[in-house]
Amino acid sequence: MATVELKNIRKTYISEEIIKGVSLTIEDGEFVVFVGPSGCGKSTLLRMIAGLEDITDGDLLIDGRRVNDVGPADRGLAMVFQSYALYPHMNVYQNMEFALKLAKMPEAERRGKIEAVAKTLQLEPYLKHKPGQLSGGQRQRVAIGRAIVRNPKVFLFDEPLSNLDAALRGQMRVELATLHRRLEATTIYVTHDQIEAMTMADKIVVLQKGIIEQVGSPLELYHHPRNLFVARFIGAPPMNLLQAHVIAADEQGTRVKLVTGQSVTVAVEPRADLVGTSVTLGIRPEHVRLGTSDVNPGQGVVLLAEHLGALTHLHVRISDGHDIIIQTEGGDALTADAPVAFSFPPEHCHLFDQNGVAMPRKARRSLAA
Amino acid sequence: MAVKRSRGASIAIGSLGWIIALWIFFPLFWMFLTGFKSEVDAIATPPHLFFRPTLVSYAEVFERANYWHFALNTVLISVGATFVAILLSIPAAYAMAFLPGKRTKGTLLWMLSTRMLPPVGVLVPIYLIARDTHLLDTVVGLAIVDMLTNLPITVWMLYTFFREVPLPILEAGRMDGANRWQEITVVLLPLAVPGIASTALLSMILCWNEAFWSLNLTSSQAAPLTAFIASFSSPEGLFFGKLSAASTLAVAPILIFGWFSQKQLVRGLTFGAVK
């Protein structure tokens, strides 16, 4: 197993810089997820690690060895592609055998390995099938099997679940996580789906426009987004973001007044220079409190109530025409046009300055390890 | 198209379609028929639609006209030119489809433009070069010229087929440790077999029917079927039965090839502009 280290990696196509200096250390056995909107460079970064793209500048180290100029097959990696990229003219057995054959592994050894892997992945009945005869989930498993038989130092996954339907995706997510726990292999996984990132990662790397916005554990990113981009990207439904004016900054925190008229004191490091300026207040839908318990509740009208069963998402128009989403556990009685009162518990509020950077909290939330 | 039509309109459209089809096909049908007539029947007026079929014309074509010599030339030239053209096209099309550079598009279009050169414009130098290199009236000489005239088409066609092979499959090969040679021969080519086959087929058809260079660069030794048929245009060769029998033999294989591969040929013939 292996560590992967990226040192100020850059990539330029023709004249456009796609990756603008990425540095990152991936520990042995870690499950790292690259996440970001399409075009953020996450797949390019993965392909550079794989050796399918040239590295324009910077160093890529696997187990401490610089591999910029090493061919993809000799980096000790295996990759699972979004489209699976199975060889359509070879059966399942031959698909898994191909790399071993090229590596000149003896026949008996190959057979042993493939049969063992096929057993783990429940592929035994399909070894003689061509990929075209398999379902999406089975193809996915073959692609994973093809990676596992090579016994690679690092697994690379490029949006492997995006071609599966929702139910299968959930199931494969569990299987992949289980598999990772058993193999304890260093894994780099690219996705645009933040749920995949949150559920599987040891460490999430949020990318945008070729730079890293934040690196951290799923809960770290959830509770302490470093900036507006990460705040918006992580969590579903997304964090509510509202314009606010700083009216005071003192030892208790920063007091802001919302456009709706409420004021909230958020326990972030006070910055006197921000008094009188405009900032953004963020609060997750699940943290907005319904009801009039607060001294100065906000008022709104329900536009739409999405009853998900266990949860309800209320789309609420607050007084000035802005909309927020409130997630509640009950709320069955609430339907469209119902008036609601709500409040923002200060301990759950985030403040972002004009540059979109999160203002540091005075007390960090203890994260579940 | 799921358009509901009255029964009458359907019958009218069907009849029109069949009448036009039969009228266009009639000369070929008549040729086929005449090949089985005796020379007397062949020039009978009014023409006989019903007659006693005979293989006399075919027998004579085989015996006297040395048909096999010309047929063999055609096969050698078509197969040879196609084989070499495909062999040269595979690496070129691979490079353009999977290792594109800034100049790839320009190269493709330039190749296309070489195909647009009218052969008659370069007839004189090619004839003189062939004469001086002793390639005039040789199978090799005509095969080289046919190969070169078809090379742009085979490269283009293979290029459009290769582009349909998903790049990740080749990349998976690279990750699995395949070198360039293995990537092409073990991963790409098995996937592209249908495309290569229809490219080869189109090249065969074009070589088989090629007339300009065949008539100008060969006389007897290397003359293919096109030139052999042309020899019937002289007055002393005017035997309708034999002409028809020989023509049927010359045309039949390609006609059958063409019927079975129309769809793929469209792509090649239009350089991928119509699919």
Place this chain on the structure above:
Amino acid sequence: MDATTMTTAPPPVRAGSTSGRKSGILLLSPAVVLLLVWSIVPLLLTLWYSFRNYNLVDPTMHGFAGFSNYWYLLTDPDFLEALRNTALLVVGVLVISVGGGTLLAVLYDQEFFGRGIARVLVISPFFVMPTVSALLWKNLMLHPIYGVYAWMMRSVGLTPIDWLQRFPMATVMMIVAWEWLPFAVLILLTAVQSLDTEQREAALLDGAGPVARFRHIILPHLSRAITVVVMIETIYLLTIFAEIMVTTAGGPGVASTNLAYMIYARALLQFDVGGASAGGVIAIVIANIVAMFLVRAVARNLEA
């Protein structure tokens, strides 16, 4: 296409890796070098010969000719006749094959009994070698005594016509059109069939009649395919040779001589290499003008 290819975004055109670029050039070079030689050397030689006095059987003719080959050619009434015939052949066949091809493409797009077989019959002539087509028409069909058409004329009381003697150019044009109409049908039918069913159904729901559908849905959809057919046919029609050689040998006189046949006659029948080369240069210039448009049309398609 299946779901796999749909969700996989096409890879952007990339500069590739340095090693990739190098092997790309290496893999490309055999084909490119051969085509380069094939397209440049004869061209330059033609150009060179066109300024020389050069006769294959008359060794006293040599030396630099200046523009005299061109001058003789351009002032030769036969040359003008050949140019006229070339244009006539190209335009005539284009009108017949593209006009008829469009209508037939729409016809054979309709459902009717045995449509598949009818289609195959219609496109068949395209696969017939030119010498066979020419002889077939010259003898079996149009022979003034034994031909089928002569019999048909006689049976309705008309005097058979020796088509190739009386109307040589029109007859050659007809034979060539018989070969190329199927090509147009083949291409245009494929194009018609690629028309989106939903678009057709939307037009139906909008109440478009057959004529309106043809004008506003099918013709615009076919426009690019028609352009391609026109240009490809033009390239081939400019140098029609075998059909003329076999049927009329350019005659009577030069009545059915086109540019291609004239150059052939100059070079290999009269052995006047200089004059033939001058004609070749002119043919290349004309073809290049057409090719320019074709290449541009295909290039636009390459972007998509």
